Amino acid sequence: MIALRSYIGGRWIQGEGTPQTLVNPATEEPLATTSSAGVDLAAALDYARSRGGPALRAMSFAERGAVLKAMAQSMQAHRDALLDLAVANGGNTRSDAKFDVEGAIATLSAYAEIGASLGAARFLVDGEGLQLGRSPRFHGQHVCVPRTGVAVHINAFNFPAWGFAEKAATALLAGMPVLTKPATSSAMVAHRVMEILVDAKILPEGVLSFLAGSPRDLPSLLGAQDVLAFTGSGDTGAGIRALPNVLRESVRVNIEADSLNAAVLGPDVAPGSDMYELFLKDVQRDMTQKAGQKCTAIRRVIVPQAVAATVRDDLVELLGAVRVGNPAREDVRMGPLATATQLADAREGVERLAQEGRLAFGSAAPFAAAGVDAGKGFFISPVLVEFEAGAAASAVHAREVFGPVASLLPYSGAAGEAAAIVARGGGGLVSAVYSDDSTWTEEAVFGIAPHHGRIFLGHPKIELSPGPGTVLPQLVHGGPGRAGGGEELGGPRGLALYLQRVALEGSRPVIAKLVGTQAG
Ligand code: NAP
Numbered sequence: 001m002i003a004l005r006s007y008i009g010g011r012w013i014q015g016e017g018t019p020q021t022l023v024n025p026a027t028e029e030p031l032a033t034t035s036s037a038g039v040d041l042a043a044a045l046d047y048a049r050s051r052g053g054p055a056l057r058a059m060s061f062a063e064r065g066a067v068l069k070a071m072a073q074s075m076q077a078h079r080d081a082l083l084d085l086a087v088a089n090g091g092n093t094r095s096d097a098k099f100d101v102e103g104a105i106a107t108l109s110a111y112a113e114i115g116a117s118l119g120a121a122r123f124l125v126d127g128e129g130l131q132l133g134r135s136p137r138f139h140g141q142h143v144c145v146p147r148t149g150v151a152v153h154i155n156a157f158n159f160p161a162w163g164f165a166e167k168a169a170t171a172l173l174a175g176m177p178v179l180t181k182p183a184t185s186s187a188m189v190a191h192r193v194m195e196i197l198v199d200a201k202i203l204p205e206g207v208l209s210f211l212a213g214s215p216r217d218l219p220s221l222l223g224a225q226d227v228l229a230f231t232g233s234g235d236t237g238a239g240i241r242a243l244p245n246v247l248r249e250s251v252r253v254n255i256e257a258d259s260l261n262a263a264v265l266g267p268d269v270a271p272g273s274d275m276y277e278l279f280l281k282d283v284q285r286d287m288t289q290k291a292g293q294k295c296t297a298i299r300r301v302i303v304p305q306a307v308a309a310t311v312r313d314d315l316v317e318l319l320g321a322v323r324v325g326n327p328a329r330e331d332v333r334m335g336p337l338a339t340a341t342q343l344a345d346a347r348e349g350v351e352r353l354a355q356e357g358r359l360a361f362g363s364a365a366p367f368a369a370a371g372v373d374a375g376k377g378f379f380i381s382p383v384l385v386e387f388e389a390g391a392a393a394s395a396v397h398a399r400e401v402f403g404p405v406a407s408l409l410p411y412s413g414a415a416g417e418a419a420a421i422v423a424r425g426g427g428g429l430v431s432a433v434y435s436d437d438s439t440w441t442e443e444a445v446f447g448i449a450p451h452h453g454r455i456f457l458g459h460p461k462i463e464l465s466p467g468p469g470t471v472l473p474q475l476v477h478g479g480p481g482r483a484g485g486g487e488e489l490g491g492p493r494g495l496a497l498y499l500q501r502v503a504l505e506g507s508r509p510v511i512a513k514l515v516g517t518q519a520g
Contacts (some may be wrong), residue, residue, distance in 0.1 A: 004034035004191045007198060007210040008044040010051075015039055015213050020184055025091035025336045026326040026369075026377045032089070032188055036213030042221050044179060044209055048150040049225075051206030052177025057146050060122055064173050065115015070202040071168075072108035075101070075161075078196050082161060082189055089188040090160065091335040091378070093327040096290045100189070103471075104165035107489075110473035111169035114492055122146075122175065124492075125515050126501060129508070139508035141515055144499035146175030147252075149225030151498055154215060156231045156256075157183035157338045158293040160190040166473070166489060167229050172207065174498035176227065181211040181218065183232070185339045224249040227498055229488070231256040231295070237484055254497055255484030256477070258400040260425035261286075262300040263458075263468065264444060266435025267413030271310045274460035279434040280311070282458060282467040283406065284318040287382055288334045289469065292404035293342070296430050296469045299400060301408045302418055305389050308410040312386055315408070316361045319382040325370025326377070332370055336378040337403055343378040349401030353385045356393040357407060360386040384408060397424035400482075415440045419447025427481020432456040432468040453479035453487065 003019070005012040015035030022032040056064060075082065079101060086097035118124075126142035151171035155163035160182050171178050182190035194210040197203060211218070219228055219240050228251060230237055237255040240246065246253060263283055269275045286298040303311045327335035337343045347364035354363075362381035369379040382404040387393055389410040396407045411417050422431050431448050433455065435441045445455055453476055456468035471477045476490035488494055504511050 001030055002032045004032050004187055004212040006036060006039050006212045007194055008039055009047045010205050013039055020213060022089060022185060022188060024088050025338055026328070026372055028376050034184060034187060034213040036211055036216055039211065041211070041216060041218050044211070045150050045152075045221055045226070048177040048179055048206050048209050049148070052204065052208070053148055053150070053206075055204035056172065056175045056177060056207055057122065059175075060120045061115045061118030061173065062120060064175065065112045065118070067202060068108045068115060068169055068173060069112035070200065071197055072105045072112060074196050074200040074202065075105050075108070075193060078192070079105070082192060085189045085192055086161070087327050090186045091327060091338055092290065093332060093335055096327070096335065099289065100159050100161045103159070104161035107162065107165045107473045108169050111173050115173050118492075121516075124495070124499065129511065132505065137508050139506065139511050141504045141511050142501055143504060143515055144496065144501050147225045147227060147498060147500055149176070149223060149227065151176040151178045151227045151229065152218060152222060153178055153180040154218075154228070154230045154232065155180070155182050155190070156295070157186040158290060158295070160186045160188075161193060163231055164190050164193060166471070166477070168208065169473075170488065170494035171227070171498045174495040176498040177207050177209075179209040179211060181215055184213055187212055219243055220245050222246070222249075222251045224251065227252045227254070229254045229497065234258045234482060234484065252497065254478070254486040254488065256295065256486045256488065257482065257484035259295055259429040259479060259483045260299045260397060260400055261296055261428050261468065262302055262422045262425065262431040263298045264418045264422065264431065264433045265303045265307070265311070266433065266437055266440050266444070267304045267306070268435055268437040268440065271307055271314070275434055275436060275458070278458050278460045278465070280314055280318060282432065283315060284322075285467055286469045287319070287404050287406050288322050291334050291337055291380075293338060293402055294469050296471060298432065298468065299406055300396065300422070300425065301406050302411055302421055303408065304413040305410040306413070308389075308408065312360050312384070312408055315384055319361050319384060322382055323370055324379060324381060326372050329371045334382070334404060336369070337380060338378070340378055342402060343380060346380050346401055346403035346405065349399055349403070350380075350383050350385070350405055352395045352399055353401065353405070353407060356391065356395055357385040357387040360384045360408065380404065398426070415443035416447060418444055422448050423451045425451070425482065427479055427483050427485075428452050429477065429479040429483045430454040430456055430468050432458055434458040451480065453477060453483065
């Protein structure tokens with residue numbers, strides 16, 4: 001067993017006290033221990049602010065982008081070892097592990113390119129300059145400069161590599177040092193990434209710190225120039241938002257939380273058509289990839305009443321073909337949930353849904369998973385819960401079951417009704433629509449849009465379509481309401497979280513000289 005350490009103040013530190021144990025969620029074999037007790041968190045934050053911040057702010061976007069490129073290359077050089085760790089500690093199939101690790105490398109690479117395209121600048125000029133009065137001399141210009149604090153990143157257990165990379169890429173490119181904390185249960189991949197980056201010596205001192213184990217009171221140590229980006233449960237997020245220092249000092253907080261993502265089938269889509277097959281494939285993939293532990297996974301499948309029974313039968317057939325078991329086996333398509341707590345939570349969620357609907361496939365009951373000893377591992381089967389049209393169900397729109405679980409909800413076929421059902425989720429990360437009818441699509445998309453960060457328009461002509469569950473660095477990730485109200489990524493938009501927008505107001509030649517634009 002290895003002991004995971006924190007990288008704080010420019011050195012590796014082992015926590016004190018009784019450590020937490022990390023296990024293989026398929027076999028429950030202990031793999032590592034970790035503790036953050038005794039780590040001086042305030043000193044860690046100060047070191048990042050005082051050493052990492054100035055170093056990064058002295059670099060141009062192109063130079064910061066070059067650091068991101070070197071990070072991506074270092075991870076790529078150790079890709080296979082990272083995949084093995086994700087299989088062992090994350091319960092990932094090899095394909096799930098690639099989704100996380102290769103997604104991390106791709107995201108770092110994408111931001112490296114954005115850095116290169118922003119060139120020698122060290123801050124962003126925001127929009128055109130403005131003449132403010134009758135005199136052309138009276139001028140205004142917005143600029144965005146890096147904040148001088150530290151960006152603290154608290155991640156969820158499901159994407160230890162990508163979660164680290166997508167947050168770190170934007171903060172570092174913007175010019176803020178990062179202290180990153182993975183979820184403890186699956187921290188081995190993130191810990192190994194940190195070791196790789198430290199060994200590669202590509203980051204200036206203090207630019208990247210790593211906390212292993214419990215966050216303790218980390219969010220309450222943040223101040224006005226710091227940023228906290230959190231991914232996890234809505235309850236933890238709400239607690240962070242309500243911290244006295246966060247309220248008092250207006251600490252900038254971004255929250256990525258729960259989401260009841262939907263996939264809506266249009267009434268024009270005939271069973272057996274290419275669009276229909278794509279829709280089925282996307283639902284099956286989203287339900288079973290990473291055992292449904294994706295914040296973007298489809299939870300509510302909304303289909304016209306006329307084809308609801310056909311969709312149910314087709315999904316039942318597809319889900320029945322998914323072999324669940326130890327992801328170290330090549331024939332296994334779906335692994336376990338991450339922890340015993342997640343399993344208990346998912347089982348409770350399935351039972352709650354089944355009180356309002358009907359189990360069409362699977363259940364919360366224990367079952368024999370392939371390649372593991374009886375009773376071992378945190379396994380749940382895929383579960384499809386079927387609802388009556390117009391059912392007065394509430395849990396299906398309020399309870400995110402973080403596992404391979406989806407609900408089938410029939411509707412009349414009217415776009416407005418579908419959008420109203422989607423909106424009952426209270427705000428989500430992504431929803432998908434599948435239709436070739438442009439009038440229906442327009443009404444559905446603009447009905448759903450205010451409630452989401454992203455809308456996926458499925459189409460069979462898109463080659464190698466990744467489906468709605470894949471977050472791309474070019475597009476924003478986040479959503480209103482239940483989803484946390486946050487926004488990450490979106491290409492250069494992602495930098496905004498770490499930048500202070502400032503309006504410069506004064507004499508045009510003076511401002512032009514400051515921002516490096518033409519005065520004339
Ligand atoms: P969680 O308990 O909120 O934990 C998430 C992270 O927060 C972990 O790193 C955890 O550290 C840390 N944490 C726990 N308590 C904290 C506190 N009081 N202050 C600061 N940090 C704290 O969430 P979870 O149950 O592990 O994650 C599952 C949920 O996350 C899912 O139900 C899903 O809804 C949501 N999720 C959302 C997204 C998204 O992008 N929107 C992505 C993934 C997951 P420890 O691990 O050390 O406790």
